[in-house]
Each structure stands twice: as C-alpha cells, then as structure tokens.
Amino acid sequence: MTFEYCSILSFLQISEAEWSVILLSVKVAVISTIISVPFAITFGWFMGRYRFRGKSVFEGIIHLPLVMPPVATGYLLLIVLGKQGFIGKLIFNWFGVQIAFTQTAAVIAAIVVSFPLITRSVRTSFEMVDIKLEAASRSLGISPLKTFFRISFPLAFSGILSGTILGFARCLGEFGATITFAGNISGKTSTIPMAVYSNMQIPGKESATIRLVIVSVIISLIAMIIAEYLNRKVIRKRS
Amino acid sequence: MKLFFNKFYLYIVCIFITGCKEHNTSKEEIAVFCAAGLYNVFTEISESFKNDRSITFNINLASSGTLARQIEQGIHPDIYISANMQWADYVDSLNICSLRKNLYKNTLVLIAPTNSTIKTISLTKHMDIASMFNGYIAMGDPAYVPAGKYAVESFKSLHIYNKIESQILPTKDVNSTLMLVEMEECELGVVYKSGAIKSDKVKIVGIFPEDIHEPIIFQALLLRDAGISAKMFYDFLTDSATFNIWTENGFSIIP
Numbered sequence A: 001m002t003f004e005y006c007s008i009l010s011f012l013q014i015s016e017a018e019w020s021v022i023l024l025s026v027k028v029a030v031i032s033t034i035i036s037v038p039f040a041i042t043f044g045w046f047m048g049r050y051r052f053r054g055k056s057v058f059e060g061i062i063h064l065p066l067v068m069p070p071v072a073t074g075y076l077l078l079i080v081l082g083k084q085g086f087i088g089k090l091i092f093n094w095f096g097v098q099i100a101f102t103q104t105a106a107v108i109a110a111i112v113v114s115f116p117l118i119t120r121s122v123r124t125s126f127e128m129v130d131i132k133l134e135a136a137s138r139s140l141g142i143s144p145l146k147t148f149f150r151i152s153f154p155l156a157f158s159g160i161l162s163g164t165i166l167g168f169a170r171c172l173g174e175f176g177a178t179i180t181f182a183g184n185i186s187g188k189t190s191t192i193p194m195a196v197y198s199n200m201q202i203p204g205k206e207s208a209t210i211r212l213v214i215v216s217v218i219i220s221l222i223a224m225i226i227a228e229y230l231n232r233k234v235i236r237k238r239s
Numbered sequence B: 001m002k003l004f005f006n007k008f009y010l011y012i013v014c015i016f017i018t019g020c021k022e023h024n025t026s027k028e029e030i031a032v033f034c035a036a037g038l039y040n041v042f043t044e045i046s047e048s049f050k051n052d053r054s055i056t057f058n059i060n061l062a063s064s065g066t067l068a069r070q071i072e073q074g075i076h077p078d079i080y081i082s083a084n085m086q087w088a089d090y091v092d093s094l095n096i097c098s099l100r101k102n103l104y105k106n107t108l109v110l111i112a113p114t115n116s117t118i119k120t121i122s123l124t125k126h127m128d129i130a131s132m133f134n135g136y137i138a139m140g141d142p143a144y145v146p147a148g149k150y151a152v153e154s155f156k157s158l159h160i161y162n163k164i165e166s167q168i169l170p171t172k173d174v175n176s177t178l179m180l181v182e183m184e185e186c187e188l189g190v191v192y193k194s195g196a197i198k199s200d201k202v203k204i205v206g207i208f209p210e211d212i213h214e215p216i217i218f219q220a221l222l223l224r225d226a227g228i229s230a231k232m233f234y235d236f237l238t239d240s241a242t243f244n245i246w247t248e249n250g251f252s253i254i255p
Helices: A002-011 A016-049 A055-067 A070-081 A086-095 A103-128 A131-139 A144-173 A176-181 A192-201 A206-238 B002-025 B036-050 B064-072 B085-092 B146-157 B161-167 B174-182 B228-236 B240-248
Strands: B029-035 B056-062 B079-082 B097-106 B108-113 B137-140 B168-171 B188-192 B202-207 B216-223
Touching: A016 A055, A016 A103, A016 A144, A016 A192, A016 A206, A055 A070, A055 A103, A070 A086, A070 A103, A070 A176, A103 A144, A103 A176, A131 A144, A144 A192, A144 A206, A176 A192, A192 A206, A192 B064, B029 B036, B029 B064, B029 B228, B036 B056, B036 B174, B036 B228, B036 B240, B056 B064, B064 B079, B064 B085, B079 B085, B079 B228, B085 B097, B085 B216, B108 B146, B108 B174, B137 B146, B137 B174, B146 B161, B146 B188, B161 B168, B168 B174, B174 B188, B174 B202, B216 B228
Parallel strands: B029 B056, B029 B079, B137 B168, B137 B188
Antiparallel strands: B079 B216, B097 B216, B108 B188, B108 B202
C-alpha cells in the first residue's frame, strides 16, 4: 500500500522541463488575456448597446475564430503576418522583425482565438444591465464615461470576469493556430498543448503526457467552475 | 405519430445493417499510413495502381512517428510506409505485420527559397554555417520526425550542431518544413530530395553526404489483416512498373 502510494507520488512528480512548459503557457495566456480584455470590453459594450447597419456581418467576422478551425486561423495569420504576408512584409522591411514563430506569435494566436469568447460574454453582461439605470445617471448630469465606470461596468463586472477567465483558459488550450503560426519551439512557444502533442509521438513519454494532461484538466476545471459561479451571480443580480 | 417513429427507427436500423454488410463483403478499400515525405510518389503510384481497378485509397499522411503511435493505439491500416528504420522496427515489434520490405532510399538536402541569395552550401566538417543566415533553419522535430533526426545526426557529425541549435525551427512533419521555406518564413530547411525537387519555390543549396547519417531507407509493412488488394498494392510498390516514378521523384535504389 505504501509502496503504491509512493509510486503514484513519484509518477505525479512534475519535472523541471514540464514546469517550464506550464509556466510558459501561463505566461502566454496571461499576456494574451491582459491585451485582449480592454478591447473585448470596448467591443462588447459597443455591441451590446448600439445597433447599426451590417452589425451582424461585423459581429460574424469578429466571432469567426471562435468557430473556424484553429489551424485555418493560424494559416491566415501566417499569410497576413508572415514574412511574405502583406502586413508581415512591411513590419519585416521596416523593423527587421519576424513575427511568425516567436513568442509574440504565440500571444497573437492566443489573442485572436480568445478575443471573441471574451467579447461574447462581455456583450451579454452589458445587455443585462438595465438601460434605465444608465439613463437615470445621465439625466442627473453625470458624463457618459463616468456613467460607464460607475454604473454599467460594476453591474456587468462578474460577467466580464467570467468571460475573461474563459478566455484565459482558451489561451492555455490553444493548439491549432499556435502550431501553424508560432510553431513548437521549446522555451519559446512550446506550451502545454504543444508539449502534449510532441510527447505523444515519442515512445516512453507516456507519463509526461499524462502529467501535462492532468495539469490542463485541473486548470480548465477550475476556470470553468469560477466562470460558472460568476455567471450565476450575474443572473442572481438581475432577478 | 408513434407508428411514424417506429418506421423511422426501422429505416435507420436498415441503413446501418446494409451499410455494415457492404463494408464487410467487398474489401476494395486500401488503408495506407504513409510517411509525409512520400506524398508525391505515393499519389502517382496509387493512381497508376488504380488504373483498371475499382479501388479507393484511404491515406493517412503524417510523420512516421505519429503514424506508428496511431498504429500502436490500435488503428490498423493495411499498409504502413515508414521513412525510418526505428519506427518500422517499432511497428514490426507489435506483432501485427505479416510482411516487411525495403522500398527505395532517399537523400537529405538543404533547401532555401528560390530567390534566396544563398547559392550553394557545401556541407563539410566545422564549416561556418552560422554566418550564412540569420533566421530559422526548419526541420522536422528531431524528437519524432525522421527527417529531423537525420538532420541533427548529420549536423552533429559535421560538428556544427551547436552553432545552429538555437536557430532550429522544429516542424511537425517534413511537408511543413517545405511549406515554411516556400513561404520564406525560414531561410533554410532540411528536407528529402524527393520533396525539394517537386517544389518550384525552393532550390536545393546543399546535399548531405550519405556517410554522415544513417541511410534513409523507406520501408513498407503489410499488416496481417490486410486484404488481397492491399497485398497486391504492397507488391506493386517495388514492381518494375513503378521504378520510374520512384527515380523521377528523387529516390534511388538501395544497393
């Protein structure tokens, strides 16, 4: 019994290389989320509050990475931001910087796929905020910006946070776009999904694969639970 | 309403039964797990094999390592074509194969985009390869892609591996390597000659001497459960009728 317990413990011992993979994933996900969220809040609020011509098309385009095969997203990124891509070429010629297959590329890929997820959640939570409250605030002579930060934002906060957490989890799990656009360079772009994929190919790396899978299951589960809790809070507030 | 649903269920069940039956009786499908580097030659050979037969090929193209893992997990094709002896040995050790043979051998080459300023690189010991490029050199992930393994082995025997180690961009298979050089994302790449000569967006700038890495022998393995057509195709792979296809694609005979 003790022996079995010990062997399970040693099996679960995360090696240094695996730790660096986990830390790298968290780093990429944190940076991506931090960049994503302000834009997502702006967009989500805009989408939740205004109607305009071609809104559904516009929204469709933004939401595209949510439903498109991630590999296709990665390929598009490579075409646009690669050395020969129409934006990537300019950047390379002016600054001599290659974007694809760097950590920046991993961050960009994560932003592109997680942004729509966060935006969706933000939008719904702004739609749930009672417009009358905003109108009341405005009628008392409070500026639109102040109204947003004093009324709309606090009321939508749990929804925004829940979207952010989901987006963060999505960043951590991003595989398709990342392997096409950022590659699997150890120490630079080799995140948990990349490491799981390559470990799966190598005989004798089964336990390393399982450990990383366990870690990602735990992280995703925690994220989902928190997001669900916050969602309920939004609904409770509303009723 | 209930009657409708009963009929509906019956209908679905019928579809399944007939579907299954058809699948079992006529084995006109050949499932092949094929090393990614063999794509062109495989397409041509399978086309010429299909000529007067009604056969469909289910082809799964990936790096030999990926395919070997899938076979190990219980997904059994009729034929497995490997670019690497170790992976072939590995699948052979699973005791699911009935036949195994050498096909042809391939050459490892160094490629660059067609418009690159790099003309030729002679791969010699202690050469100063690092000064020739700044960006990435793409190759299959040495951990599991044979082409990458051969590349690392070669660079190590030329004592230049540590000079370029930090510039290696590992890819998931040899076709991705080719694509990245074609897109000029990488200044250099290591692929098989067979892939390089089929692309007009890349040029061969160097050829790896054969004595610095283990021979790149492609092998075919016939699995035990394979049907008659699969066996015929297995024989066809080294038939004299396909000899030209192999050589035109840059392969050569194993001495």
